[in-house]
Amino acid sequence: MGIEAFRNQLEKIDRQILKFLNLRMKLAQEIGEKKKLYGYPVLDTQREDRYLKNLKAINPGPLQDKNLEGIFREIFSSSRCQQGGLRIGCPQNHFLSCFLASLIRFGSSSTFIPISLDEGSQLQEDKEPEVDTLVVSAPYLLKRIKVNRSTLLSLLPSFSLGGEIDLSQFISHQEIEKHFFFFQKKSIPKENAVYKMVFVVGGSVSYPSVEKWAENQGLKVIFFEDDPQNPQDNVYLLEKTTKEPKNEDIEHSWKKFTEGLGWVILIGSYPF
Numbered sequence: 076m077g078i079e080a081f082r083n084q085l086e087k088i089d090r091q092i093l094k095f096l097n098l099r100m101k102l103a104q105e106i107g108e109k110k111k112l113y114g115y116p117v118l119d120t121q122r123e124d125r126y127l128k129n130l131k132a133i134n135p136g137p138l139q140d141k142n143l144e145g146i147f148r149e150i151f152s153s154s155r156c157q158q159g160g161l162r163i164g165c166p167q168n169h170f171l172s173c174f175l176a177s178l179i180r181f182g183s184s185s186t187f188i189p190i191s192l193d194e195g196s197q198l199q200e201d202k203e204p205e206v207d208t209l210v211v212s213a214p215y216l217l218k219r220i221k222v223n224r225s226t227l228l229s230l231l232p233s234f235s236l237g238g239e240i241d242l243s244q245f246i247s248h249q250e251i252e253k254h255f256f257f258f259q260k261k262s263i264p265k266e267n268a269v270y271k272m273v274f275v276v277g278g279s280v281s282y283p284s285v286e287k288w289a290e291n292q293g294l295k296v297i298f299f300e301d302d303p304q305n306p307q308d309n310v311y312l313l314e315k316t317t318k319e320p321k322n323e324d325i326e327h328s329w330k331k332f333t334e335g336l337g338w339v340i341l342i343g344s345y346p347f
């Protein structure tokens with residue numbers, strides 16, 4: 076068979092794909108109407124992630140899993156668009172890396188809005204463009220915490236941690252910043268869910284001692300910035316996967332461990 080004959084077959088298949096995509100979009104619209112009615116947010120990352128995992132499990136190939144993921148992330152993005160779309164806020168001072176991270180994670184049918192998270196300019200509804208999701212890189216988060224710990228909480232007034240963008244594959248090949256956290260306006264409480272909790276700890280503590288404490292508490296150090304000149308300014312991001320998000324134990328043990336010289340903030344928890 077010559078190239079043209081193969082191309083004709085491709086076109087026939089594409090017409091089928093298009094037909095089914097439109098059927099899918101109609102269903103997404105219906106779901107969107109229900110969400111509006113019940114006040115649910117458009118984005119449901121747990122559903123998307125779980126669904127992707129299931130699709131990979133039944134993928135017969137030769138389509139590679141990473142290509143399957145790229146295609147379906149775009150399909151999800153288009154469905155969300157049918158439901159009103161997702162507005163993603165990317166901080167102006169590291170817009171490009173946040174834009175790239177969100178583009179891969181949330182697809183191109185999202186709206187990417189540059190926002191200012193500079194010192195003193197809180198995310199105020201009347202001043203800043205309204206966004207549903209805020210994407211922030213771990214290094215930026217740690218830098219802001221270093222400057223002023225309490226501004227972290229005022230920085231994200233109406234958001235809660237929605238999850239962590241897993242870009243390890245991409246990042247291992249590209250030189251963009253390591254981790255991204257996305258904050259969502261509303262999180263959907265899930266019963267019997269396993270939660271991932273993310274903490275920031277800091278103070279006059281060295282990496283080896285944080286690591287020792289983390290191991291003892293079942294926490295994983297996911298990112299840190301140490302400052303050999305000012306070891307009291309070291310900050311670490313840690314995470315723990317748990318059935319129930321209770322942070323009192325962590326706080327208690329950390330304060331005891333550092334004899335009052337360390338501090339801990341729970342950034343948030345999200346069903347995992």
Ligand SMILES: C=C(O[C@@H]1C=C(C(=O)O)C=C[C@H]1O)C(=O)O
Pocket residue numbers: 103106117118119120122123126150151152154155158
């Ligand atoms: C269609 C839905 O809305 C969004 C799009 C999804 C999809 O296209 O499969 C899945 C979850 C949501 O982020 C849904 O909630 O089911």
